[in-house]
Amino acid sequence: MEPRRTPPEYFLEIFADTTTVRDVLKGVLNLIFFHRYFPSIRPTTFDVLDFTLPAINDAELETLIESRISTLVRQHSSTTSAHEAGGVRGRLAVEFYEKKRKRSGAWFSGLSGKGEEEVCWEVWNLDVTIATPRTESERAKVRKAMENMLQKAALKILAVVNRDKDHIPPITTSDSNPFPYRIVVNPRSDGWQNRFGLY
Secondary structure (H helix, E strand, C coil), X not given: CCCCCCCCEEEEEEEEECCCHXXXXXXXXXXXXXXXXXXXXXXXXXXXXXXXXXXXXXXXXXXXXXXXXXXXXXXXXXXXXXXXXXXXXXXXXXXXXXEEECCCCHHHCCCCCCCEEEEEEEEEEEEEEEECCXXXXXXXXXXXXXXXXHHHHXXXXXXXXXXXXXXXXXXXXXXXXXXXXXXXXXXXXXXXXXXXXXX
């Protein structure tokens, strides 16, 4: 049995205020999926702050992104009073999987259901800080920081997807989505193997 490799993990720092966090996260997630979502897509664009980012016109993916962002923002709202104005942190993880045929011993053959398992091949961790500026000068500083962060995140995503391609598995299925994915809110730190909610 071949040893399981740990999938490459990429980390992005996301900083936004309470009024812009949904759009910033939606823009970053769409940029990741634009480069790692392999079904036929109809590309579109998404405007956030002073940037126009590529996006995917897919209702199911859009619903999932909105749902996960809403969960993160709800958690922020429930904990915001317990933190100072410095910001509240959370994490979103985007995980991509391939379906592999399970290798079983001869005496197991024919006993398993589909005989497939999902193996993670890439993880994107978005460390999100949500700020709550109180004055006009704080709002101006936060806006500038958000623009800088979004530019850095977009450039990092582009650098990674253009540089790191060898770990992407071959497409061996005619399924409309050859690589299932998950978006996990505040994933546990015990590893990607224990996640639920595959899409």
